[in-house]
Amino acid sequence: MNFLGVLTIFVTVLGIAIDGCNCKTVQFIFGDSLSDVGNNKYLSRSLAQASLPWYGIDFGNGLPNGRFSNGRTVADIIGDITGLTRPPAFLDPSLTEDIILQNGVNYASGGGGILNETGSLFIQRFSLYKQIELFQGTVELIQAKIGKAAADRFFQESRYVVALGSNDFINNYLMPVYSDSYTYNDQTFIEYLMETLKAQLKILHGLGARQLMVFGLGPMGCIPLQRVLSSTGNCQERANKLALSFNQGSSKVLDSLTKTLPNATYRFGDNYDVVNDLITNPHKYGFNNSKDPCCSFYNIRPALTCVPASTLCKDRSKYVFWDEYHPTDSANELVAKELIKKLGLMDGGAPSPAPAAIAPSPKSAHAHSPKSAHAHSPTSAIAPSPEG
Numbered sequence: 130m131n132f133l134g135v136l137t138i139f140v141t142v143l144g145i146a147i148d149g150c151n152c153k154t155v156q157f158i159f160g161d162s163l164s165d166v167g168n169n170k171y172l173s174r175s176l177a178q179a180s181l182p183w184y185g186i187d188f189g190n191g192l193p194n195g196r197f198s199n200g201r202t203v204a205d206i207i208g209d210i211t212g213l214t215r216p217p218a219f220l221d222p223s224l225t226e227d228i229i230l231q232n233g234v235n236y237a238s239g240g241g242g243i244l245n246e247t248g249s250l251f252i253q254r255f256s257l258y259k260q261i262e263l264f265q266g267t268v269e270l271i272q273a274k275i276g277k278a279a280a281d282r283f284f285q286e287s288r289y290v291v292a293l294g295s296n297d298f299i300n301n302y303l304m305p306v307y308s309d310s311y312t313y314n315d316q317t318f319i320e321y322l323m324e325t326l327k328a329q330l331k332i333l334h335g336l337g338a339r340q341l342m343v344f345g346l347g348p349m350g351c352i353p354l355q356r357v358l359s360s361t362g363n364c365q366e367r368a369n370k371l372a373l374s375f376n377q378g379s380s381k382v383l384d385s386l387t388k389t390l391p392n393a394t395y396r397f398g399d400n401y402d403v404v405n406d407l408i409t410n411p412h413k414y415g416f417n418n419s420k421d422p423c424c425s426f427y428n429i430r431p432a433l434t435c436v437p438a439s440t441l442c443k444d445r446s447k448y449v450f451w452d453e454y455h456p457t458d459s460a461n462e463l464v465a466k467e468l469i470k471k472l473g474l475m476d477g478g479a480p481s482p483a484p485a486a487i488a489p490s491p492k493s494a495h496a497h498s499p500k501s502a503h504a505h506s507p508t509s510a511i512a513p514s515p516e517g
């Protein structure tokens with residue numbers, strides 16, 4: 130073959146790579162301990178750790194894997210059901226460009242919040258700004274590997290999950306040692322959180338995120354820790370009200386971004402009602418206990434974390450809570466299935482990149498009550514890009 134022939138083949142191969150980006154659809158996950166799959170394991174000074182038994186007892190080989198649960202996270206389960214691979218932790222030493230292109234990345238970190246100052250008592254954790262900074266590094270890495278045009282396409286076709294907020298209350302605003310607790314009141318704190326979240330989602334859009342889900346907060350006043358801190362053992366109504374305000378605010382932020390940012394589909398996954406019902410009527414869902422952590426240390430409460438000397442409940446699938454803060458695998462499964470149903474993630478054969486087909490029109494989205502899931506779709510339909 131002559132020189133010209135080689136050159137032609139070379140140009141053709143390169144052309145396909147740049148135009149088509151034969152990339153898989155993968156997920157990039159931003160979150161806290163509810164979505165952490167191992168980042169904090171590598172943050173050696175972090176006090177938010179799930180690195181001891183019995184974390185992970187119902188996952189893989191049963192050894193701790195960094196998840197703050199006995200089993201899977203909600204994002205694990207949603208991905209499994211909708212056909213997306215589980216992204217590895219950003220700090221996983223085996224992470225390479227090829228693994229990122231095949232699986233995405235999970236930046237979630239136990240103790241992290243929307244605000245930089247949240248969770249500072251844990252010493253080390255990735256707050257959402259930090260997670261976005263790390264994602265920017267990932268974008269640059271992939272651009273260097275496959276070129277800017279292909280990378281743009283890859284990141285625009287990927288799925289994004291943003292699931293933070295409970296630490297901004299539990300490990301910040303509701304704890305008097307944090308200055309936010311006396312600098313703000315309920316209303317101004319929520320406004321501060323919403324402004325911050327909005328700015329963060331705009332940065333993500335600028336980095337290519339187009340199909341993004343934000344998970345709302347559950348009734349965080351009912352986690353075992355909050356119950357044990359109340360004098361009656363009941364849920365803390367103030368924390369629950371804050372969760373509801375957070376959910377309403379986030380839903381509005383997504384509505385407004387949908388109107389202003391081009392080509393983006395934002396979905397708000399509100400699980401408050403189903404978790405609240407599960408906690409109030411556990412038997413209805415086949416659970417037996419929605420008040421106590423399955424993993425506890427004799428009768429010493431709060432137990433703070435699950436340790437090897439702790440005792441486990443008899444049937445982990447019957448408990449809503451695994452430890453003082455985090456749900457069990459079976460509660461996560463219930464939440465994941467509810468979110469899939471509410472967000473219509475299985476309608477129209479997700480994960481095909483056709484958001485127009487799986488998201489209701491903005492009109493029908495507004496018909497939902499503020500507490501139900503909202504699907505936010507852009508007013509202009511997203512045409513499949515011609516070079517596909």
Ligand SMILES: *[C@@H]1O[C@H](CO)[C@@H](O)[C@H](O)[C@H]1NC(C)=O
Nearest residue numbers: 244245246256258259260262
């Ligand atoms: C939050 O932290 C990031 C670094 O992770 C920094 O770039 C940013 O300026 C901080 N933002 C605020 C409002 O403190």
Ligand SMILES: *[C@@H]1O[C@H](CO)[C@@H](O)[C@H](O)[C@H]1NC(C)=O
Nearest residue numbers: 415416417418443444447448
């Ligand atoms: C449910 O819990 C009660 C005690 O709270 C216990 O007596 C009963 O055996 C449990 N049932 C199941 C199915 O685990």
Ligand SMILES: *[C@@H]1O[C@H](CO)[C@@H](O)[C@H](O)[C@H]1NC(C)=O
Nearest residue numbers: 390391392511512513514515
């Ligand atoms: C939005 O999508 C259209 C059609 O695919 C494309 O031409 C346009 O550049 C996109 N705009 C942005 C800001 O991504």
